[in-house]
Amino acid sequence: MKHSLSLSAAIVAIAIAAPAAAKPAAGPAGATSPQAAAAAMDAASTRAAQTVAKMTVDEKTVLTHGIMPLPFVENGPPIPAEAVPGAGYVPGIPRLAIPALTESDASLGVAYVGGLRKDGATGLPSGVAQAASWNPEVLRSGGAMIGSEARAKGFNVLLAGGTNLMRDPRNGRTFEYLSEDPLLSGMLVGAAISGIQSNHIISTIKHYALNGQETARQFVDSRISESAARESDLLAFQIGIEQGQPGSVMCSYNQINGHHGCDNDWTLNQVLKRDWRWKGFVMSDWGALTGLDNALHGLDQQSGAQLDKAVWLGEPLKDAAAKDPAYAARRDDMNRRVLTAIYATGLDRNPVAPGGKIDFAKNGDVAEEAAKQGIVLLRNTDGALPLAKSAKRIAVIGGYADGGVLSGGGSSQVQGEGGPVASIPVVSDSPFAALMAQNFQRSSPMKAIKAQAPNAVVTFRDGRYIAEAVEQAKQADVAIVFATQWATEGLDQPDLSLPNGQDALIAAVAAANPHTIVVLETGGPVMMPWLDKTAAVIEAWFPGARGGPAIASVLFGETNPGGHLPITFPASLADLPRPHLDGSDTLEPNFMGGPPTPDAKLSADYTVEGSDVGYRWNARTGHKALFPFGFGLSYTSFASSGLAVAGTAASLTVKNTGQRAGAAVAQVYLVSRGGKASQRLVGFRRVELAPGASQKLSMAIDPRLLADWTNDGWSMPAGSYSFASGSDAEHLGPVVTVRMPGKTWKD
Ligand code: BGC
8 A cells, every 4th residue: 555645645545445345436427536536526627617608697597596396395486397306406508418407315315305206215324324334335335326326216416425523412413424533424425425426426515514403503603713623524524525526515504603604705715615626516505595695605506495585596696797796706606616516427428317227126235234334232241142043032122123213304314115114203384394204114123033033932012011011021032122212304302311211111121131132223322321231232323224134134143243333422411512402492493493583593612622522522521431432342352453653654453353254443543642632533444354364454644633723724743643543432552652743734
């Protein structure tokens, strides 16, 4: 492997060194590396300028705004026949061979839009579940799969790539995002985007930026210093953009230091377009505009314009451009940027064809593999897992496990053919009610457990009556409790308990049967007051279209779990930077999140932790997690040794010291600089090892992870840098210290 000090090359090296299965990233137009993808964007930008020069004044406000082509959106214009029901539609310009943009939500599969399309799609596990694989190839394969289904349904823009760092485990969209760490999130989202765009369609990365909670999401003001933002959330986006070269960035609803995400000169014009030199277009989140001047502050396209107060980037933009050269220049640049994304991905040369065939069996395999790689074994006492196939009686309890697996709500909701197996509404008086239901995807864990243990008597009780569940547990050799914590876009969790009395259910079942296994299907971290009473716990997240078989495969040991937590499970809410979730007690839950009064204000104070998100906050404060970032057990054991760091190249050897084949996730952390404690993940690799096998792994360290953002650039102080490898952020091996020269550089 070649090591290089150049910034983007350094980070690429980690991607190239990814597991044997990893393919080179494919970006726009099938480009085979992030650099080639960036070059494709540059070339496309030149061609785009030539097209803009041919546009009439009227044509110049066609690509700058779109609609939400859904019948339940009130006061909308007529929906053109070519618009596929989905999140967005922007007409094309046939005279210039510019295709219409047909947009679907697609982080976890092609979205279901409340059942308006009955065509079904393959649901991947949630974002956090995929990220728990720590394997960019899982994300790339998932993205490629979603992109192929999107093409078959007639979509050519996918609203994917959720990259916001998990600053609060109660955030209702934690399930859609990837991790609390900028390196992990950036590398994984880049892989997902390159997979999507390998289908000659555009992917977004979203929600730019610092969209850290759903409460008051349309007006909450995320307060943070520039250096902390550059070293955390912005760095995750920066790495993701370098790796994946998305055609579009979706700006967020919230404010960032007093300016809305889609009206933010700093994040859009200065950081994204000037410093990162990114050439694609910024689309708004739906209903996120504040006015025409958003165009001057970096917004290029108004999405779902019926949700805004006016179609500002239509006639008002045309009028402003006729009078004001600043608006005229911006309008041309907006067109150039939209066309750059179209040309770079080859969307114009590879038209999508609605009605295409989908191989659901093959795509289901992709979802199942992602679920298996992302399931995290949290506890396993006395070899309680894997379960013996010879078990005689198994009591399955709770979580609708007889029918399916839980999924997250909101715009990312995916359903297979036939829709959900069970759907529990949570709101009824909103046009978006169908997006806000607890939906269980059709993949029964119970059925899969029966298939694994065909000779066992497998019983099911739904868990509503604790005494009944206890009775079943007493009669069984094993009790498996499925516990769910639903999460959705638009609502945060008030705390991290399991709702509807499930904590009491688990405690009672575990007291009745010492062989109690808990399977968690949660959007993110939960508290586990019953933990010590259980024999084993697995975190299966929202496991997607084939969640049932994936869970059963882990329970019975066909799959050796290798997932690791991409987010800290805190021991207590008191340990969080904000023990109280801003606005959660004063504001009524509201999916679209508009201010209750025009002058309503709310701040989320991210200056508390700054860039020390998650495990870094715990390292700074000395808090110990319930389960730390990076944690995950296996049915085998691993040892890592020989960590060496030379310049920005790290290497170490990982050995499978147990009896089964399994996947290790090597993690290398910076632990101090100049003798001052400072923890940061600087490298990771997932590697499959046979029993007794060992492998030397090399990782290039991105210098930005060693640096501070000061004076408009990165700065690495000269001095000592100490590193350690570990099985998670709290369990680290011997420290290796090297001296590094000081240096400063610009993005
Ligand atoms: C969400 C976006 C989504 C858009 C279109 C918004 O409410 O925040 O993630 O892409 O809707 O459905």
